Amino acid sequence: MNFINRILLRFALLPKKLYSSNGINISHLQSILTAKLIMDDRRPAPMMSTRKQRQKKEVSKATLTTMLISAITGCVFLFCFSLEAVPIAQFTFYFSYFIFMLASTLISDFTSVLIDVRDNYIIAPKPVNDRTVLMARLLHIFVHICKLVVPMLLPGIIYVGIRFGIAGALLLFITGLLTVIFCIFLVNAFYIVILRFTKPEKFKSIISYIQILFAIVLYASFQLLPRLVGQMENFNLHFTKSSWLIVLPSYWFAATWNVLHTLQGSPLEYSAAICGVTLPFLSLWAVIKFLAPSFNRKLSLISNSGESIAASPMRGALENKQQKIKLIERVATMTTKPGSERMGFIFTWYMMARNRDFKMKVYPAIGYILVYIFIIFFNEKKLNIVDIEQQTGTGKMMIITALYFTSFLTLMAVAQLVYSDKYKAAWIYFITPLKTPGNIINGSIKAAIVKFCLPFIFVLGIAGVALMGVDFIPNLLLAASNQVVICYCMVYFGTKDLPFAKKQDIDAKTGNLLRNMFKMILPFLLAIIHYFIYSNIPLIFLSFIVSCIVLWLLTDTVKKISWAEVQTSFTED
Amino acid sequence: MNTFTFARQQLERFPKNIIIRKMQPVITIKNLRKSYNSKQVLKGIDLEVFPGQVLGYIGPNGAGKSTTVKILCGLLNDYEGEVTVKGYDLKKDLLPVKAMIGYVPESAELYDVLTPMEFLKLMGSLYNLDEKICENRIEKMMSALGMQQNLYQRMDTFSKGMKQKVLIASGLLHNPDIIILDEPLSGLDANSVIIIKDLISKLAKEGKTIFYCSHMMDVVEKVSDRIILINQGVIVADGSFEELKQQGGNTSLEQIFAQLTGNTSGVQVADELMRAFEE
Numbered sequence: 001m002n003f004i005n006r007i008l009l010r011f012a013l014l015p016k017k018l019y020s021s022n023g024i025n026i027s028h029l030q031s032i033l034t035a036k037l038i039m040d041d042r043r044p045a046p047m048m049s050t051r052k053q054r055q056k057k058e059v060s061k062a063t064l065t066t067m068l069i070s071a072i073t074g075c076v077f078l079f080c081f082s083l084e085a086v087p088i089a090q091f092t093f094y095f096s097y098f099i100f101m102l103a104s105t106l107i108s109d110f111t112s113v114l115i116d117v118r119d120n121y122i123i124a125p126k127p128v129n130d131r132t133v134l135m136a137r138l139l140h141i142f143v144h145i146c147k148l149v150v151p152m153l154l155p156g157i158i159y160v161g162i163r164f165g166i167a168g169a170l171l172l173f174i175t176g177l178l179t180v181i182f183c184i185f186l187v188n189a190f191y192i193v194i195l196r197f198t199k200p201e202k203f204k205s206i207i208s209y210i211q212i213l214f215a216i217v218l219y220a221s222f223q224l225l226p227r228l229v230g231q232m233e234n235f236n237l238h239f240t241k242s243s244w245l246i247v248l249p250s251y252w253f254a255a256t257w258n259v260l261h262t263l264q265g266s267p268l269e270y271s272a273a274i275c276g277v278t279l280p281f282l283s284l285w286a287v288i289k290f291l292a293p294s295f296n297r298k299l300s301l302i303s304n305s306g307e308s309i310a311a312s313p314m315r316g317a318l319e320n321k322q323q324k325i326k327l328i329e330r331v332a333t334m335t336t337k338p339g340s341e342r343m344g345f346i347f348t349w350y351m352m353a354r355n356r357d358f359k360m361k362v363y364p365a366i367g368y369i370l371v372y373i374f375i376i377f378f379n380e381k382k383l384n385i386v387d388i389e390q391q392t393g394t395g396k397m398m399i400i401t402a403l404y405f406t407s408f409l410t411l412m413a414v415a416q417l418v419y420s421d422k423y424k425a426a427w428i429y430f431i432t433p434l435k436t437p438g439n440i441i442n443g444s445i446k447a448a449i450v451k452f453c454l455p456f457i458f459v460l461g462i463a464g465v466a467l468m469g470v471d472f473i474p475n476l477l478l479a480a481s482n483q484v485v486i487c488y489c490m491v492y493f494g495t496k497d498l499p500f501a502k503k504q505d506i507d508a509k510t511g512n513l514l515r516n517m518f519k520m521i522l523p524f525l526l527a528i529i530h531y532f533i534y535s536n537i538p539l540i541f542l543s544f545i546v547s548c549i550v551l552w553l554l555t556d557t558v559k560k561i562s563w564a565e566v567q568t569s570f571t572e573d
Numbered sequence: 574m575n576t577f578t579f580a581r582q583q584l585e586r587f588p589k590n591i592i593i594r595k596m597q598p599v600i601t602i603k604n605l606r607k608s609y610n611s612k613q614v615l616k617g618i619d620l621e622v623f624p625g626q627v628l629g630y631i632g633p634n635g636a637g638k639s640t641t642v643k644i645l646c647g648l649l650n651d652y653e654g655e656v657t658v659k660g661y662d663l664k665k666d667l668l669p670v671k672a673m674i675g676y677v678p679e680s681a682e683l684y685d686v687l688t689p690m691e692f693l694k695l696m697g698s699l700y701n702l703d704e705k706i707c708e709n710r711i712e713k714m715m716s717a718l719g720m721q722q723n724l725y726q727r728m729d730t731f732s733k734g735m736k737q738k739v740l741i742a743s744g745l746l747h748n749p750d751i752i753i754l755d756e757p758l759s760g761l762d763a764n765s766v767i768i769i770k771d772l773i774s775k776l777a778k779e780g781k782t783i784f785y786c787s788h789m790m791d792v793v794e795k796v797s798d799r800i801i802l803i804n805q806g807v808i809v810a811d812g813s814f815e816e817l818k819q820q821g822g823n824t825s826l827e828q829i830f831a832q833l834t835g836n837t838s839g840v841q842v843a844d845e846l847m848r849a850f851e852e
Contacts, residue, residue: 339698339701340698340699342698343694343695343698343699346691346694346695347684347687347691347695350686350687350691351684351686351687354686354687354727355686420684422682422683422684422685423682424682425682425683425684425685427648427678427682428695428696428699428743429699430646430647430648431646431647431648431671431674431676432671432672432696432699432700433667433668433669433671433672433699433700433701434668434671434699435668500684
């Protein structure tokens with residue numbers, strides 16, 4: 001246990017008299033908390049584990065890592081103060097990020113860290129009284145929140161201290177605490193709402209969808225907020241006059257800070273400040289009185305769902321599923337050869353739609369790219385339908401950007417195809433008489449292309465034809481064929497493995513830099529070439545034919561990928 | 574009486590083992606060695622398995638059981654020695670061998686977001702089965718195992734026993750001649766255990782060869798007609814349960830196991846444990 005945990009533990013155990021007079025067994029409390037904190041220390045920090053996990057190294061300082069990440073996040077929030085706006089606006093943005101980050105972290109931590117099913121097997125059968133268990137849980141939550149909040153607020157407090165003096169820093173600390181209380185209410189309410197509408201078994205995937213959404217919104221806000229503030233005329237005036245702001249919790253806390261610091265403000269700010277001071281306590285009361293009892297009960301439902309027994313399905317659902325299966329199989333029949341290629345397609349199709357790990361890695365990336373496309377087209381005021389219709393220089397540039405940008409989506413998916421947290425399930429490829437793994441790999445790439453590339457090409461095609469007429473079609477075909485070429489190139493020059501058969505962090509070896517460079521450069525290169533020949537229809541057709549030949553050669557080599565070429569992590573252990 | 578029935582009558586007079594030993598072995602393992610880095614796990618295994626035999630393959634943890642199984646299934650190919658299955662050399666003709674073997678792994682990882690139907694169809698296509706036949710077979714097998722209701726449900730909600738049933742179906746799907754079972758009963762309830770045990774003897778009667786790896790001595794004792802005990806990478810006993818009993822002069826397979834693997838001090842361990850309470 002590191003010094004931070006030790007200090008926090010000692011702090012949490014200070015009111016010994018109070019505990020023992022309430023029938024709490026101090027030595028039980030201490031040993032439960034100690035064990036929990038030691039376990040926290042050895043659990044990899046969530047943000048680290050999604051990236052590259054150290055392969056063999058044991059995690060032993062997870063607390064420090066978590067705190068460091070929180071501190072860095074806190075520093076990132078400081079960018080709100082760099083926006084050219086009145087302090088109350090800056091604080092509103094700051095608190096928005098703070099609430100957003102804290103709530104999203106807590107939502108996932110409540111199920112993964114704070115409520116542990118194993119308690120039911122390990123602590124419940126022991127002669128420990130209920131109050132002690134409850135107190136241990138509450139203190140654990142308290143310690144956990146401290147570890148998140150203190151480093152997250154610290155950069156802000158230091159900055160505000162320098163800019164507005166000690167009083168400002170102190171006020172930020174107090175309003176920060178109010179925000180934390182409010183966040184706990186939010187998380188509780190969130191859980192109650194979600195559990196009302198869904199089954200506990202679905203809970204984990206809902207959490208991951210929400211995390212994906214949060215990541216995208218966060219990224220979008222980082223990109224859009226400065227532009228918004230910079231571009232809007234009289235932003236400050238708008239901000240101080242907008243009465244709808246009263247519904248924003250972050251505005252309450254910003255107003256509280258502002259009113260207390262300047263000791264003046266508009267009626268709107270005063271009423272928001274009153275909300276900021278009273279509502280957290282009101283929500284705390286609501287949590288204790290109404291939410292907490294059912295919350296604990298429902299949470300144990302979620303945690304227990306890990307080993308739930310499959311319910312017998314309803315007849316209707318069964319038929320519906322069979323119908324759906326038929327559709328996918330039809331798509332597979334159209335795009336693949338029978339045998340292992342088709343099976344690779346169908347298997348990958350299901351896995352892409354259902355594997356949480358895959359979705360968690362690919363969907364945020366897709367979100368980021370969409371946000372980026374949005375920014376390019378709508379925010380820089382470059383979008384001009386006339387440009388596109390006339391196919392001027394900028395118009396062409398935008399069409400090409402749109403066409404080739406989507407290739408990053410497919411690339412992201414294709415790169416992720418080989419990985420799975422269930423890589424050990426890949427035994428099925430190795431015990432069966434599978435002659436060339438290339439066929440399955442080919443099928444799985446096709447699935448990714450159909451899922452991630454085709455819809456975009458389709459949408460862009462319709463939009464393009466609507467704006468520019470049939471002239472656009474040759475260019476669309478060339479771009480589509482080039483995108484598929486790019487995908488196959490990545491597979492051919494990348495790590496070859498069967499779909500969903502590789503451990504995520506095996507690739508941390510060196511030598512990937514060149515490959516990654518290549519990955520970035522190839523789409524750009526093809527896009528630039530395409531840009532220069534854009535208006536020359538015969539040349540476009542010629543390039544299309546060349547591209548198709550290259551594609552044919554590439555698919556042929558990918559199909560023939562042999563066992564010797566497959567770099568699998570399956571047989572390594 | 575034609576010659577064929579006469580020959581069969583003659584044969585039936587002999588004990589089963591003798592008939593079997595006159596046949597061609599299905600699996601021949603000669604001087605099989607395998608090491609991980611510097612640690613030698615298999616130190617020269619010699620074994621011949623005959624059609625219709627139910628071979629109980631037992632040994633303590635780390636004895637080399639699962640390594641042998643992995644080599645037979647074609648999961649490991651950097652071994653020394655010679656392994657032939659029905660005349661095919663495992664090193665040269667891996668695919669025909671794989672096609673003949675059905676493997677039921679021990680509590681294996683599964684792509685559990687798939688449904689049993691989807692998973693088993695994937696397996697069937699990897700075994701080059703016709704899709705219609707395969708689908709038909711899956712339905713029959715799963716309903717025989719009492720899981721027709723769960724055929725279109727994702728396996729992530731399944732209990733361990735249900736997953737094990739899917740694995741058993743996946744190992745038998747292509748009607749293999751050799752079936753390798755690695756702790757096939759783990760997680761199954763009493764009824765399913767009876768079904769599987771019965772299935773094993775019926776498969777053996779059909780002439781299938783069964784390679785049964787397990788820790789559960791009482792089951793091995795009952796289902797297998799030949800028991801191989803390995804310890805530290807070498808075979809220390811080979812014979813039917815009756816033969817082993819005569820050799821060791823012991824009553825249960827558990828005791829023979831303890832004796833041959835050098836763990837005779839089970840009683841002492843228990844005594845020492847009891848002594849821990851003495852203050």
